[in-house]
Amino acid sequence: MTITFYGGAGGVTGSKHLLAVGNKHILLDCGTWQGTPLVRKKNRSFPFKPEAVDCVVLSHAHVDHCGMLPLLVKRGFRGSIFATEATRDVAYLMLKDMAKIEWQDAEYRQRHGVGTLDEREPLFDAKDVVLAMERFVLVPYVRHNNKWCEILPGAKLKLYDAGHILGSAVCVLEVEGGKGLKRVAYSGDLGQPGMPLLFDPQVPREKIEVLILESTYGSRRHETSEGTEERLVSCIKTVLNRGGKMIVPAFSLGRTQGIVYLLHKLTDEGKLPRFPIYVDSPLAVRLTDIYRQHRREYDEESEVDFRSPNDKPLAFHNLRYIRSVEESKQLNEQPGPLMVISASGMMAYGRVVHHLRQGVADPKNAIFVTGYQAEGTLGRRILEGERRIDIFGDRLAVRAQVFLFNELSAHADREQLQRYAENVEGLRKVFLVHGEPHQADDLRDQLRRAHPGWEVIRPAEGDCYEL
Secondary structure: OEEEEEEOOOOOOOOEEEEEEOOEEEEEOOOOOOOOHHHHHHHHOOOOOHHHOOEEEOOOOOHHHHOOHHHHHHOOOOOEEEEOHHHHHHHHHHHHHHHHHHHHHHHHHHHHOOOOOHHHOOOOOHHHHHHHHOOEEEOOEOOOOOOOEEEEOOEEEEEEEOOOOOOOEEEEEEEEEOOEEEEEEEOOOOOOOOOOOEOOOOOOOOOOOEEEEEOOEOOOOOOOHHHHHHHHHHHHHHHHHOOOEEEEEOOOOOHHHHHHHHHHHHHHOOOOOOOOEEEEOHHHHHHHHHHHHOHHHEOHHHHHHOOOOOOOOOOOOOEEEEOOHHHHHHHHHOOOOEEEEEOOOOOOOOHHHHHHHHHOOOOOOEEEEOOOOOOOOHHHHHHOOOOEEEEOOEEEEOOOEEEEOHHHOOOOEHHHHHHHHHOOOOOOEEEEEOOOHHHHHHHHHHHHHHOOOOEEEOOOOOOEEEO
16 A cells, blocks of 8 residues: 655645555545646646546645646546535535636636647636536535445545534545555644634544644644734724724635634624624635535534524624625725735735735735745735735835734644644554645654654655555
């Protein structure tokens, strides 16, 4: 039995991990590369034969984990895609949105003669998305049904809560190999304990020999939730007092819903005054509807915070969801104080870029960075302190105040990742993926010091290991 890391190794995006058992191949996630245009070119091909993959196990529906599924099917994959019901529903919206963006980008490249002939074609279209969705097979969380799901002869699957986004799962595989039965767990992206809405990450009940663990924040420690709330309230009040606008770049999936939940809670508790808050992302609006449809996946904390059946965690009366382009443009004319939550989370594209263009040069305003910013993105440049940035051909001074809230990230920090691994029974080997090298290396070194008996590996892209 072997595993080959074709993406999400030595970096944060493009997650693809191929498990080979005899002549059977199980692909853990199938995500797109994100960041610089050079990196995105890698999305146009696979380092393995799609038709040779027997099935896919999907941890969750962020596009860096699911975005290549339509292309996989388009190129010959004919197996099943195993995931939770919520992941299936969310993935459909994410992939439809990605197909639309692909079509728009391809049209632009064709019109302006940009790139090679191949690069002027979309990766996939809406029809390919539909074909990919037809291959989904739904697997319940262990808390709903503790039975194994057979995904291939000799291979079974269980899905535990990962606490990252709606539907996210820790995937546990029980596989019959040449050397007997072996269990492998794949964390996907692991959330923080105690975060709003979702159940905390759940440790598998079975003994696990091999853990494939994410390491996005492998060298960082998040602030406590109480400290985060206090600092968030303080920063918001600072901007409110000077009449500024708060621009909150946030991923449409997960981050937006978590921020809305927290703002609702803090407002109801009287810690924040009521002021205009706008979610300006059509995709985020549609995804929030999916969140509402899957309320049984909310944790007990949400029932305590919002006791009344009529009290909706993701809706309150000073919050407005923006759908049309005209409404979005009007926000730029509206005086502060106000908050705009908009995609994309790394400020690489989407409506948030237009809001930044209008607001980044005004010192009354503020930018709230709420999570990881990949290398090469506008968000990374702003976070690293660039004083002038280019947006749509305009050279703009960065005078808006920048606040960093990594604690609002849907990723566990170094200590939380270590505690999770330590609670896995029977562990002997850990592969650290989905992290920049310095993050993964710091976590690797810490785990090796704490557990000399573990084999802890930070694989590079293309590395293959015997399990």
